Amino acid sequence: MIASDAYSILWADLVTLKRRWSRYLITTLISPLLYLVAFGWGLGRGINLNGTSYLEFVVPGIIALTAMTASFNGAGTRLNVDRIYYKSFDECIMAPIKLHSLLLGKALIGTVRGTLSSVAFLIVAMLIAPTIHIGPMFLLGLLLTCITFSFLGVLAALLAKSHEDMGTFSSIILLPMTFLGGTFFSLSQVPLGLKYALYLLPLTHASLWLRAAALDQSLPWTSFLVLLIFFGAFMEGSMIALKKISL
Amino acid sequence: MREMIAISGLNKDYSGKKVVDCLNLGVAQGELFGFLGPNGAGKTTTIRILTTLTKPSSGRVLINGIDVARDPASVKSEFGVVQQHLSLNRDLTIAENLELHARLHHLASDDRAKRIAELLDYVEMADHADYLVDDVSGGMKRKAMIARALIHRPKLLFLDEPTVGLDAQTRRRVWDLIRKMNLDGTTVFLTTHYIEEAEALCSRVGIIHRGKLIALGTPIGLRQKLGMIAVEMQTNENGTEYRYFPDRALASEFIQRLHGAERIVMRESNLEDVFIEITGQKALGD
Numbered sequence: 001m002i003a004s005d006a007y008s009i010l011w012a013d014l015v016t017l018k019r020r021w022s023r024y025l026i027t028t029l030i031s032p033l034l035y036l037v038a039f040g041w042g043l044g045r046g047i048n049l050n051g052t053s054y055l056e057f058v059v060p061g062i063i064a065l066t067a068m069t070a071s072f073n074g075a076g077t078r079l080n081v082d083r084i085y086y087k088s089f090d091e092c093i094m095a096p097i098k099l100h101s102l103l104l105g106k107a108l109i110g111t112v113r114g115t116l117s118s119v120a121f122l123i124v125a126m127l128i129a130p131t132i133h134i135g136p137m138f139l140l141g142l143l144l145t146c147i148t149f150s151f152l153g154v155l156a157a158l159l160a161k162s163h164e165d166m167g168t169f170s171s172i173i174l175l176p177m178t179f180l181g182g183t184f185f186s187l188s189q190v191p192l193g194l195k196y197a198l199y200l201l202p203l204t205h206a207s208l209w210l211r212a213a214a215l216d217q218s219l220p221w222t223s224f225l226v227l228l229i230f231f232g233a234f235m236e237g238s239m240i241a242l243k244k245i246s247l
Numbered sequence: 248m249r250e251m252i253a254i255s256g257l258n259k260d261y262s263g264k265k266v267v268d269c270l271n272l273g274v275a276q277g278e279l280f281g282f283l284g285p286n287g288a289g290k291t292t293t294i295r296i297l298t299t300l301t302k303p304s305s306g307r308v309l310i311n312g313i314d315v316a317r318d319p320a321s322v323k324s325e326f327g328v329v330q331q332h333l334s335l336n337r338d339l340t341i342a343e344n345l346e347l348h349a350r351l352h353h354l355a356s357d358d359r360a361k362r363i364a365e366l367l368d369y370v371e372m373a374d375h376a377d378y379l380v381d382d383v384s385g386g387m388k389r390k391a392m393i394a395r396a397l398i399h400r401p402k403l404l405f406l407d408e409p410t411v412g413l414d415a416q417t418r419r420r421v422w423d424l425i426r427k428m429n430l431d432g433t434t435v436f437l438t439t440h441y442i443e444e445a446e447a448l449c450s451r452v453g454i455i456h457r458g459k460l461i462a463l464g465t466p467i468g469l470r471q472k473l474g475m476i477a478v479e480m481q482t483n484e485n486g487t488e489y490r491y492f493p494d495r496a497l498a499s500e501f502i503q504r505l506h507g508a509e510r511i512v513m514r515e516s517n518l519e520d521v522f523i524e525i526t527g528q529k530a531l532g533d
Contacts, residue, residue, distance in 0.1 A: 008350035016338040087334045091395075094298055095351035096323040246299060246319075 002104065005097040009105020010112065013078070017113070028117040032066040033124065039184055040128070049186055052215060059125045059132055060211040061183030063118050064145060068181075068203050070117035071146040072174060075110025076153025080166045083157060093246045103154060103238050110150025111143070118142055138213035144227050145206040151234035152202075158241035182207035202230040250309070251276045251403050251434040252297065257306030259292055259458075266292045268458035270306070274436060276402075279429045281449030282438040285526055289458040290438040291331060294407050297436070298328050311402055324352065327396030331408040333388055335380045341391045342367065342376040345398055352399035366394040370424060386417030393424060397433075404428060406437045410444060422448060442519040452518070456526045469521045477520055478502060481510040491516055491524070 017024060036059070044054030083089040092102055122134065156169045181203025187195050198204050205223035212219050252274040259267040267289045274280045284290045295301035297308055299319045308315040313322045335344050342363055349359045367373045370390040375383050383391070389409060396404060406425065410418040425448055429435050439445055445452050446466050454462040462469060474491025476498040481487050492498040498513050505511065 005351070008347070011350060012336055012339060012343070012347045015343055019338075082336075086337060087330065087332050088336045090300055090330065091328075091334055091348065092351065093300060094323055094328055095348070096320055096353070097351055098320065 002098060002101045005101030006104035006108060008097070009092060009102060010108045013109040014112070017116075024113070025116070025120050028066075028070050028113075029120055029124070031069065032062045032117075032121045035062050035065070035184075036125065036128070053129075056129050056132055056215065057186070057211065058184060059129050060214040061207045063122055063125070063142070063214075064203060064206040064210050065178050065181070065183045066121050067114045067118045067142055067145040068149045068177070068206065069174065071110040071114030071149040072153040072156075072170075073110075074113030074153070075107055075150040076155075076157040077166060078109060079106050079154055079157035080160050080163060084160070084163060099239065099242050099246070103151075103235070103242060106154050107147060107150040107235075107238075110153050111146045114146035114150065115143065118146070132214040133216050135213060137219060138210060141206065141209040141213055141224065141227075144224070144231065145210070148202055148206075148227055148231040148234060151231060151238055155234050155238045155241060158238060158245065177201050177203045180204075182211075199226075202227060205230075249276045249312075250274065251278070251311055252280075252436060253307075253309040254293075254297075255307050257293070257296065257308060258304045259289075259296060259301065260304045265458050267296070267303070270455070270458070270460055272453055272460060272463070274434065276434055277429075277432060279425070279435045279448055279450050280437065281445035281452035282436060282455065283440065283442065283445050283452055283522060284438075284455035286440060288455045288526075290440075290455060291407055293455070294328075294405050294436070294438060298326060298405055299323060324399065325401060326403040326405060327399065327401035328405045329389070329392045329396045329407065329409050331411060333380075333392070335388060335391060335395070337380045340377050340379055341372060341383065341387075344380065344391065345395050348395045349398050354399065362398055366397055369397075369427075370394045384417075386413050386420070389413060389417075389421060390424065393421070393428075397428065401433065403434045403436065406435060408439055409437065410439070410441065418444070442517070442522050446518040454522060454525055462521070462525050466518045466521075469518065470516050473516055473521050473524055475516055477514055477516040479510075479512040479514070480505065483509060489520065489524075491520065 040055045040058045044058060047054035049057050079089065126132065156166060160166050160169070180198055181201045182198065183203065187198055187204065190198065205226045208220045208223040209227065250273045252272070254270055254272040257267055257270040258265065270293065282290055282293065292301060296303045297310065297315065299315060299322065303316070310322045311325045313325065315322050336347065339347065345363045345366065346359060349362060354362060364373070367376050370393055372387060372390055372394065375387060380388060393409070409425070410421050413421065422444070425435060425437070437445070437449065449466065451465050452469065453460050464472070474493055476492045476495055478490045478492065478498050478501060479487055480490070490501060492501065495513070502511055502513065
C-alpha cells in the first residue's frame with residue numbers, strides 16, 4: 001500500500017513531466033553544460049590528474065551536482081510551492097494515506113527528475129568524454145544521490161515558512177556544496193583541515209563514488225555508507241517535520 | 248439522531264493567543280450546518296482541526312464516531328473538504344485533479360473514470376474536463392473543487408467559504424449544488440461570512456466570535472430571540488440605530504413615540520441583524 005500510494009503522489013508529477021518534458025530538459029541541462037564548457041573545456045584543458053584528463057575527472061562531478069540540484073529542486077521547490085502558495089499539499093495530507101507514502105511520493109518526484117536530468121547530461125557528456133564507464137555501480141550511486149537530495153529538498157520544504165526560506169537554504173547550503181563538494185577539484189589538493197570539513201558534505205561522497213565508478217577505480221564504500229546515512233537522516237528529519245505540521 | 252461531528256472542549260492556542268476557546272458543538276447526520284463568524288473568529292482554524300490539518304491544543308473531536316486525534320488515517324475517508332483558497336493542482340487538468348484525488352482515496356481503476364465523468368456531469372463541467380485549471384473561470388474552479396471533494400463519496404463535506412470571490416450568479420449556482428448534495432444525504436459543515444448564504448442554506452447555525460461559540464440555533468430561532476421585527480432609525484447625530492421587537496404592533500408603538508429621526512424603516516429582522524447584534528455586543532463587552 002505504501003508503494004502504490006507513493007506512486008499516486010508521483011503520478012501527478014509524471015503527468016506534468018510528460019506534458020513538458022522538452023522544456024524541463026532544456027532548463028535543467030543549461031547549468032551543467034555551462035559548467036562543462038567553462039571548467040572542462042575552458043579552465044581544465046590540458047590539465048592532467050594522475051593520468052586522467054580533467055574533462056574525464058570533472059564529468060562525474062558535474063553529474064553528481066546535476067543530480068543534487070535537480071533532485072533537490074524537483075522535490076523541494078515544488079513541494080514548497082504546493083505547500084505554501086497553492087496549498088495543494090493540504091489535499092495530500094487530508095487523503096487517507098500513510099505519511100510515509102506521502103513523503104516517499106514527494107521524494108520520488110525529485111528522484112525521477114534528478115535521474116532524468118543526470119542521464120540527459122550523461123548522454124551529452126558521453127559524446128565528449130567517451131572513455132567514462134557507466135556500469136551498475138555508477139547507476140546505483142546516481143540513484144542513491146538523487147533520492148538523498150530529494151529527501152533533503154522535502155525536509156527543507158517542510159521546514160520553510162516562505163519561498164524565500166528555500167532560496168536562503170539553496171544559497172547557504174547547496175551553492176557552496178556545488179563548488180566545494182569534490183565536483184571540480186580533487187580533495188587531495190586541499191589543506192587537511194578543509195579536507196575533513198568537505199567530507200561532511202553529502203555531495204563530496206556522491207562525487208567520490210560516481211567518479212570512482214566512472215573511471216573504473218576502486219569503489220569508496222565508506223562514501224556509499226555515508227551517503228546512506230545522509231539518506232536515512234534526511235528521510236527521518238522529513239518525517240519528524242511532517243508530523244509536526246499534520247496529525 | 249446520530250452525531251456526525253462531536254466537538255468537546257476544543258482549544259487552540261497560537262503563541263499564547265486563544266484562537267479556539269473551549270468549543271463544544273454537535274452536528275447531526277444529514278444536517279446542513281452553518282458556522283459563522285467575523286474574519287479571524289476561528290472558523291478556518293476549527294475546520295483545519297476537524298480535517299486533520301492542524302493539531303488542537305486540547306479537547307476532543309469525533310467525526311462519525313472516530314476520534315480525529317487518535318485515528319486520523321481512518322477519519323480521512325469520512326469527509327471531503329472544499330478549502331477557502333484554490334487548492335487544485337495547477338499543472339493538471341480538471342479531470343486529472345479528480346483522478347489524483349480518486350487515486351489517493353483508493354478508488355478502483357474501473358470505478359475512477361466512471362466516477363469522474365459522473366461528478367463532472369453533476370457540477371455541469373463535463374465539457375471542461377480536459378482544461379488546465381488556470382484556463383477555467385473562478386466559479387468553475389470552485390465547482391471542480393466541490394466535485395473533487397465528493398469523489399470518494401464522503402458522508403461529511405466541509406465547505407470553507409465556498410463562494411468567496413464569486414459573482415452573484417455563480418454563487419447561486421454553487422448554493423444549488425450545496426442544497427443538492429445535502430438532499431442526496433451528505434452532511435454539510437459550511438463556514439461563511441456571507442450571512443445571507445447561511446440564511447439561504449443552513450438548517451442550523453453557530454456563531455463563533457474570538458474563538459468562542461456565542462450563539463447556536465436555527466436561523467428563525469435566533470431571529471425570534473432577537474426580535475422578528477427590526478426598526479432602523481437614521482439620525483444626524485448617531486448614524487443608523489437598530490431596535491428589535493417581537494411583533495409589528497410593538498414596533499409601530501415605538502415608532503410613534505420617536506422624535507428626531509430623519510428616516511425610519513420597519514422590516515423583518517434577518518440573520519445578519521442577529522450576527523451584528525451578537526458579535527457587536529460581544530466586542531463592546533470585551
